[in-house]
Amino acid sequence: MHLRHVVCGxxxxxxxxxxxxxxxxxxxxxxxxxxxxASAKAGATLKTGPAKFVLQKEIFTLDLERVRxxxxxxxxxxxxxxxxNVQLDIGPATGDGFYYDFDLSHRFTPEDFSHLEAxxxxxxxxxxxxxxxxxxxxxxxxxxxxxxxxxxxxADIPEGEPISFYRCGDFSDLCRGPHLGSTSExxxxxxLSVAGSYYRGIETNPMLQRIYGIVAESAQALQTQLDxxxxxRKRDHRKLGRxxxxxxxxxxxxxxxxxxxxxxxxxxxxxxxFWRREHFxxxxxLLYTPHIGRSxxxxxxxxxxxxxxxxxxxxxxxxxxxxLKPMNCPFHIQIYKSQLRSYRDLPLRWAELGTVYRxxxxxxxxxxxxxxxxxxxxxxxxxxxxxxxxEVQRTIRFALSFFKAFGxxxxxxxxxxxxxxxxxSEERWTQATASLEKALNAEGLAYTVDEGGGAFYGPKVDxxxxxxxxREWQLSTIQFDFNMPERFDITYVGEDGQAHRxxxxxxxxxxxxxxxxxxxxxxxxxxxxLWLAPEQVRILPLTDKQxxxxxxxxxxxRSADLRVTVDTGxxxxxxxIRNAQLEKIPYMLILGPKExxxxxxxxxxxxxxxxxxxxVEAFIQQVKTEAVPSAGxxxxxxxxx
RNA sequence: GCCAGCUUAGCUCAGUCGGCAGAGCAGGUGAUUUGUAAUCACCAGGUCGUCGGUUCAAAUCCGACAGCUGGCUCCA
Numbered sequence: 154m155h156l157r158h159v160v161c162g163x164x165x166x167x168x169x170x171x172x173x174x175x176x177x178x179x180x181x182x183x184x185x186x187x188x189x190x191a192s193a194k195a196g197a198t199l200k201t202g203p204a205k206f207v208l209q210k211e212i213f214t215l216d217l218e219r220v221r222x223x224x225x226x227x228x229x230x231x232x233x234x235x236x237x238n239v240q241l242d243i244g245p246a247t248g249d250g251f252y253y254d255f256d257l258s259h260r261f262t263p264e265d266f267s268h269l270e271a272x273x274x275x276x277x278x279x280x281x282x283x284x285x286x287x288x289x290x291x292x293x294x295x296x297x298x299x300x301x302x303x304x305x306x307x308a309d310i311p312e313g314e315p316i317s318f319y320r321c322g323d324f325s326d327l328c329r330g331p332h333l334g335s336t337s338e339x340x341x342x343x344x345l346s347v348a349g350s351y352y353r354g355i356e357t358n359p360m361l362q363r364i365y366g367i368v369a370e371s372a373q374a375l376q377t378q379l380d381x382x383x384x385x386r387k388r389d390h391r392k393l394g395r396x397x398x399x400x401x402x403x404x405x406x407x408x409x410x411x412x413x414x415x416x417x418x419x420x421x422x423x424x425x426x427f428w429r430r431e432h433f434x435x436x437x438x439l440l441y442t443p444h445i446g447r448s449x450x451x452x453x454x455x456x457x458x459x460x461x462x463x464x465x466x467x468x469x470x471x472x473x474x475x476x477l478k479p480m481n482c483p484f485h486i487q488i489y490k491s492q493l494r495s496y497r498d499l500p501l502r503w504a505e506l507g508t509v510y511r512x513x514x515x516x517x518x519x520x521x522x523x524x525x526x527x528x529x530x531x532x533x534x535x536x537x538x539x540x541x542x543x544e545v546q547r548t549i550r551f552a553l554s555f556f557k558a559f560g561x562x563x564x565x566x567x568x569x570x571x572x573x574x575x576x577x578s579e580e581r582w583t584q585a586t587a588s589l590e591k592a593l594n595a596e597g598l599a600y601t602v603d604e605g606g607g608a609f610y611g612p613k614v615d616x617x618x619x620x621x622x623x624r625e626w627q628l629s630t631i632q633f634d635f636n637m638p639e640r641f642d643i644t645y646v647g648e649d650g651q652a653h654r655x656x657x658x659x660x661x662x663x664x665x666x667x668x669x670x671x672x673x674x675x676x677x678x679x680x681x682x683l684w685l686a687p688e689q690v691r692i693l694p695l696t697d698k699q700x701x702x703x704x705x706x707x708x709x710x711r712s713a714d715l716r717v718t719v720d721t722g723x724x725x726x727x728x729x730i731r732n733a734q735l736e737k738i739p740y741m742l743i744l745g746p747k748e749x750x751x752x753x754x755x756x757x758x759x760x761x762x763x764x765x766x767x768x769v770e771a772f773i774q775q776v777k778t779e780a781v782p783s784a785g786x787x788x789x790x791x792x793x794x
Numbered sequence: 795g796c797c798a799g800c801u802u803a804g805c806u807c808a809g810u811c812g813g814c815a816g817a818g819c820a821g822g823u824g825a826u827u828u829g830u831a832a833u834c835a836c837c838a839g840g841u842c843g844u845c846g847g848u849u850c851a852a853a854u855c856c857g858a859c860a861g862c863u864g865g866c867u868c869c870a
């Protein structure tokens with residue numbers, strides 16, 4: 154038998170070793186005592202009997218996936234034991250846990266979880282082996298009699314592939330595997346939530362019930378996972394948005410429509426100021442365009458043909474239909490067309506913080522992250538064939554400089570290439586895709602290729618960032634568009650005096666300001682860095698006697714462009730500090746008789762606590778250097794013409 | 795849109811079997827003049843999401859609607 158990987162007990166006092174064999178068969182053998190991966194280095198050779206086992210690094214993830222998958226099966230077994238007439242669908246491992254989809258007349262609620270978990274625990278302690286059984290298609294169909302979804306899944310299995318079942322106690326499931334040796338190797342699990350999910354994710358299919366759970370290598374690791382979920386809950390931008398008085402939504406106005414409160418609006422203004430300054434420095438010009446446009450415009454652009462479902466219904470004015478804009482591009486193209494363009498004018502980089510409205514299904518709306526009205530940090534670049542490579546590279550570098558400014562360091566890229574049905578010449582696709590690829594390589598960005606995943610109108614690169622707790626968010630998209638230039642017939646006059654079709658690139662760096670704000674709130678947990686904090690400094694007079702001095706200090710700070718308030722409340726210092734701390738204000742300046750006498754203030758930082766006394770001037774100097782984005786203007790190729 | 799759950803004071807939440815609507819925080823007033831994460835007292839605050847139904851009686855039971863929350867192709 155060829156040994157590819159040896160999978161061992163993952164530091165959880167498991168006994169058997171597993172061997173991945175030729176066909177992913179699972180062979181168990183008794184271990185020589187207990188040993189853990191922590192003490193066994195990758196590449197180490199262990200002798201545990203007649204065979205030599207070589208430990209590989211990927212073992213760990215491989216096995217966790219297997220644990221998750223097996224736990225899903227155990228959950229399904231528990232469900233079939235506790236409920237009648239259960240139709241099973243699938244139960245895969247996911248990135249951090251597992252789920253299983255069921256169809257049954259009973260409606261699951263979280264109250265069912267404790268019973269299910271108890272039943273699962275019984276199955277685990279019963280130490281039931283997972284047995285792989287291969288069958289012919291006919292045998293399998295017989296075994297799955299009455300299981301409508303399973304039978305469909307069976308039909309999906311290509312001819313010639315082995316058809317396998319995994320049996321665990323009296324529960325047997327059509328499954329590719331692999332699985333654990335026995336249920337007793339499932340260490341610690343918990344059921345988390347129940348939700349509807351369409352069979353195969355298709356809206357016209359029946360709605361199944363999905364139960365999600367997590368499983369970890371030890372009770373302690375499970376607790377760590379639960380703590381992480383709790384941490385995410387604490388950072389929830391909807392919760393922080395209310396607590397910190399940043400934004401709200403109102404039933405009276407309508408779902409998915411955001412109201413920015415003064416503090417949220419201040420942060421937005423700071424983001425926008427930074428955004429504009431960087432764009433001017435990077436050779437962009439700004440545009441402002443209308444919110445509505447006539448139906449003819451949207452017919453030409455193709456939106457009425459392809460995008461109408463996502464558009465708000467038209468309004469009729471002077472017997473003509475107007476639509477609220479779901480995108481800014483048709484307007485930018487109008488400006489392009491407002492005069493004859495020469496190759497000498499290109500590239501044109503036009504950016505707009507353009508507010509658009511899109512109809513999103515009621516069920517998908519989510520805080521600031523999925524809304525119906527939002528402001529895109531949109532831009533369109535019109536350029537020649539010769540320019541595309543530089544332009545793409547500049548754009549990617551520009552995006553990276555933004556991520557850095559907002560404290561995102563971990564970036565991943567995705568390249569989506571030509572789908573089967575596409576418009577635009579083969580040559581354009583090849584060139585555009587190559588320029589995207591080249592730019593990614595030039596920036597040293599690792600990327601995943603989504604073969605055929607591009608839109609019909611052009612290839613694209615999406616950039617995602619990881620926030621401080623490891624969640625990935627897509628922010629930027631850089632998309633070629635071979636469609637709009639055709640539809641609006643835009644051209645430039647080349648050196649040869651002939652009309653040429655320019656390349657058009659759509660790009661958004663932050664995506665939507667609303668969504669980006671939501672991500673930022675969660676990323677910083679509401680504790681914004683000094684340059685973004687809506688209130689940077691709060692002065693805390695110790696008693697009423699210091700209020701006047703505090704106001705003077707505030708004036709001084711304000712004239713140094715700091716955002717400052719004075720807490721004139723009657724509460725004691727401890728309470729004032731507590732409030733400022735809960736509002737996540739970066740600096741508290743304490744002003745008592747001592748400070749008033751000495752002409753100083755006592756500095757308390759949100760993170761570092763008591764910093765001692767400083768003169769107001771010294772404090773301003775210190776804070777001024779801190780109150781800038783973590784990365785400045787982008788360095789790179791000179792701005793264009 | 796679909797499935798499930800939820801909706802009580804500005805916020806967080808109690809409210810038992812259908813029988814007078816509650817607390818803490820926030821807010822207002824007064825007292826206190828305070829030294830690095832909560833001073834005390836009093837006051838005010840409600841069409842129990844909306845509309846309809848059952849009932850002598852509904853926050854509570856039933857229905858519709860609205861909003862919110864978790865999800866809706868990480869393959870057998």
